Amino acid sequence: MVPFETHAPRDPQPALAHFAERRARVAATLGEGALVLYGGELRTRSNDTEFRFRPDSDFHYLTGLREPGAVMVLRGGATPQFVLFVRPRDAEAEVWSGRRVGPEGAVARFGADAAHPLGELAEHLPKLLDGVPEVHVPLGRWRALELAVQRAIDHLRRRNRWGETPPDVLRDARTTIGEDRLVKDPAALAALRRAVDISTEAHLAAMRATRPGVFEYQIEALLEYEFRRRGAEGSAYGSIVGGGDNATILHYVDNDAQLRDGQLLLVDAGAEVDLFAADITRTTPVGGRFSLAQRELYDIVLRANRAGIAGAVVGGDIDSIHRTCLRILCEGLAGLGLITGDLDEALKNEAYKRYYMHRTSHWLGADVHDAGYYTLARKPRPLQPGYVLTVEPGLYIPADDETAPPELRGCGIRIEDDVLVHAEGPEVLTWRVPKTIDDIEAVMAGA
Ligand SMILES: [Mn+2]
Known part of the structure; x- marks a missing residue:
């Protein structure tokens, strides 16, 4: 039995243009606001083995990226508009657990205007949210992401006397993206x-x-x-x-x-x-x-x-x-x-x-x-x-x-x-x- 020949293989590097179109549509609904999403992480199945990774649907819908541990920021009214935070390249880790796109690949392949290692999120997020009136984040979905946004807002609030402006509205990103996904x-x-x-x-x-x-x-x-x-x-x-x-x-x-x-x-x-x-x-x-x-x-x-x-x-x-x-x-x-x-x-x-x-x-x-x-x-x-x-x-x-x-x-x-x-x-x-x-x-x- 040779049941495979009639089926086109999946394209390992599919076209990504539709993700940019989705980002443009969603960005147009943000006004001066910003959207912050997390792609999710590996989950333990038993002891030290994990379930196959399946990214968060909202995150994937707007990025096409299927790597664990990635954060995206999309801003309605500022540049860089689309920023990705991803795991850094690491030759040894990649031998064990698979290829990583890395910040350079996030720009070259996934169309980010800027990209940084995930470890630099706390450093960059306040800058990306400065002057942004409202932040769309999935409420109650990723505790670590909400905490990172909260910390960025706290940071901007403390820096207000020096000219920085914190967002003061949190909105549920799932509502924002749900409207588009419908x-x-x-x-x-x-x-x-x-x-x-x-x-x-x-x-x-x-x-x-x-x-x-x-x-x-x-x-x-x-x-x-x-x-x-x-x-x-x-x-x-x-x-x-x-x-x-x-x-x-x-x-x-x-x-x-x-x-x-x-x-x-x-x-x-x-x-x-x-x-x-x-x-x-x-x-x-x-x-x-x-x-x-x-x-x-x-x-x-x-x-x-x-x-x-x-x-x-x-x-x-x-x-x-x-x-x-x-x-x-x-x-x-x-x-x-x-x-x-x-x-x-x-x-x-x-x-x-x-x-x-x-x-x-x-x-x-x-x-x-x-x-x-x-x-x-x-x-x-x-x-x-x-x-x-x-x-x-x-x-x-x-x-x-x-x-x-x-x-x-x-x-x-x-x-x-x-x-x-x-x-x-x-x-x-x-x-x-x-x-x-x-x-x-x-x-x-x-x-
Ligand atoms: Mn059903």
């Missing part, structure tokens, strides 16, 4: 589309491999093999592979059970490409065919998924999408006898919560649950062209629910698509992942 730019969309593409192939492979006797972790391994071999960085989040009543555990990640005939398998998995995430869920019958009762339950969720997607239009909002889905799910639950009485009453008293306990949508982007507020001034935020969101209704029937038909007990179904809002209407990025009963059964039968 509307996906061309580079973000290209990465998202590629993440979805790769995830689509992985879900198809998972469907083809699903059969009685297979273990959940084997499906997980297959998904992640497909992600990596097709050039994704890996999984954007812990893959959920849950057969039978494991599918009723929303964040099930044990993935260690053996699949049995008659069960449904819920797979929630997505690849990460250029640090953008796909997020896809499909539910398939382990034995290749849905039972009649399973079809009935599946159809309810599919109808909710489609109605929810139809609501992903300019001026719509994720609260209305959620309510649309809830109504369809509740009608379905009533039809199955799982909730009784008046529909509006059931919606109001949340009788459905036993079977549907999560929200229907979240933003999708560099983080799987992406940046940007959902609610503004206590009102749901209207959708705009360029927003990307998930639509993921589900129904989860507890294994011990005596009111449910026996064949539905321990069934969990979720159908999750990634949707891009256009002025003309919703685009389902994940349209190629089969979701009708016929299409799923055809793929599982070898189509």
Whole structure:
């Protein structure tokens, strides 16, 4: 088997122009203010080994730099505008733990107007913040970064009599950048589309491999093999592979059970490409065919998924999408006898919560649950062209629910698509992942 030849390798030195465009957009919102971000650091996995480094999404979104221990300063009204602080070059350390870009590389390759070793942050930060009225820093995210900013402000305050002016407003940088990240730019969309593409192939492979006797972790391994071999960085989040009543555990990640005939398998998995995430869920019958009762339950969720997607239009909002889905799910639950009485009453008293306990949508982007507020001034935020969101209704029937038909007990179904809002209407990025009963059964039968 030579499965690699058809896939273009990832460019180890990708074009960086879009990062400069993002900085220009964000800088234009800063006025005379400054933005200070930290890229994060290595985290211990056990004893002296670490998790693979994954930079902070905001930091990477504006720099493209993937090194631990880097700080960026972006100023709206002064030069140098874009300043990076990075680990200095160190031949011996680089032999052990990998190449470093160093201050020179930060200028030459990453477009910084100036760059310094990280150890000089305390010396330079007051100069960069002198006369800046407000500082945007992620509040409550990196204690060391907030402390460095605080110290720089203290320094400027003490020097006020000598002509220096401290900032006196701190703003949450996540709000500032979240606004920009909400509307996906061309580079973000290209990465998202590629993440979805790769995830689509992985879900198809998972469907083809699903059969009685297979273990959940084997499906997980297959998904992640497909992600990596097709050039994704890996999984954007812990893959959920849950057969039978494991599918009723929303964040099930044990993935260690053996699949049995008659069960449904819920797979929630997505690849990460250029640090953008796909997020896809499909539910398939382990034995290749849905039972009649399973079809009935599946159809309810599919109808909710489609109605929810139809609501992903300019001026719509994720609260209305959620309510649309809830109504369809509740009608379905009533039809199955799982909730009784008046529909509006059931919606109001949340009788459905036993079977549907999560929200229907979240933003999708560099983080799987992406940046940007959902609610503004206590009102749901209207959708705009360029927003990307998930639509993921589900129904989860507890294994011990005596009111449910026996064949539905321990069934969990979720159908999750990634949707891009256009002025003309919703685009389902994940349209190629089969979701009708016929299409799923055809793929599982070898189509
Ligand atoms: Mn999701």
